[in-house]
Amino acid sequence: MSLKNPRDRWGGVSKSLHWLIVLLLLAVAVIGLVMGELPRSPKYFWVYTAHKSIGITIFALMLLRLGWRLYAGAPDPVPGTPTWQARTASVTHWALYAIAIAMPLSGWLYDSASGLRPFRWFGLVEVPKLVGPHEWIAQRAHAAHELLFLLLVALVALHAGAALYHHLFRRDATLQRMLPRRR
Numbered sequence: 001m002s003l004k005n006p007r008d009r010w011g012g013v014s015k016s017l018h019w020l021i022v023l024l025l026l027a028v029a030v031i032g033l034v035m036g037e038l039p040r041s042p043k044y045f046w047v048y049t050a051h052k053s054i055g056i057t058i059f060a061l062m063l064l065r066l067g068w069r070l071y072a073g074a075p076d077p078v079p080g081t082p083t084w085q086a087r088t089a090s091v092t093h094w095a096l097y098a099i100a101i102a103m104p105l106s107g108w109l110y111d112s113a114s115g116l117r118p119f120r121w122f123g124l125v126e127v128p129k130l131v132g133p134h135e136w137i138a139q140r141a142h143a144a145h146e147l148l149f150l151l152l153v154a155l156v157a158l159h160a161g162a163a164l165y166h167h168l169f170r171r172d173a174t175l176q177r178m179l180p181r182r183r
Contacts, residue, residue, distance in 0.1 A: 003072075004071075004072045005073055005074060007075055008075055008173075009176075009177040009178075010075060011072060013068055013072065014065075014069070015178060015179075017064065017068065021061050021065065024054055024057060024058050024061070025058060025152075028054040029149070029153075031047060031050060034047075035047045035051055049119050049120070052111060052119055052121075052127075053122045055104040055107045056121055058100065058103075058104050059101060059104035062097065062100045062101045063101065066097055074090075074093070075177060077089070078172045078173050080172065081172075085162075092162075093159075095155055096152070096159060099151055102144075103145060103152060106145040108127070109131065109137065109141040110138055110145055112132075113131050113133060113135075113138035115132075115133030162174075
């Protein structure tokens with residue numbers, strides 16, 4: 001498995017980061033959607049801390065992924081891909097990167113401005129506050145966090161739908177280029 005992205009497919013590092021972030025996004029989304037329904041108990045605070053810890057992890061991995069993408073580039077479009085589809089895919093990828101970075105950042109800002117006690121990333125390291133308690137910032141960051149979630153869901157649906165369209169209807173290698181290689 002190639003680490004850097006060859007011209008015809010995504011490399012090993014890009015694939016690993018992609019699928020790890022996908023799994024973490026699914027986990028943090030499920031936790032985020034159900035944690036508001038939990039009673040305020042010690043379990044609630046554990047779940048809330050897990051949500052924040054996974055979010056910070058996604059933030060760090062997305063920065064790493066962005067750096068890797070800038071270093072390793074992206075493969076060429078599959079031969080026969082119309083220019084408008086290649087451009088749409090590129091814009092969608094960059095929008096996904098931006099939102100997947102902005103969303104945990106907005107959550108971190110919300111947590112910081114809410115005046116809550118500091119939390120420890122998976123109980124190990126105290127995460128610094130970005131700002132002091134500030135109700136206006138907390139409200140805006142929370143609203144941004146929720147809006148970014150909806151945008152992320154929409155873009156992920158578009159992205160996955162396009163990959164399935166290419167796989168099932170165009171029968172090209174678009175999806176296969178991001179899947180683990182078969183031996």
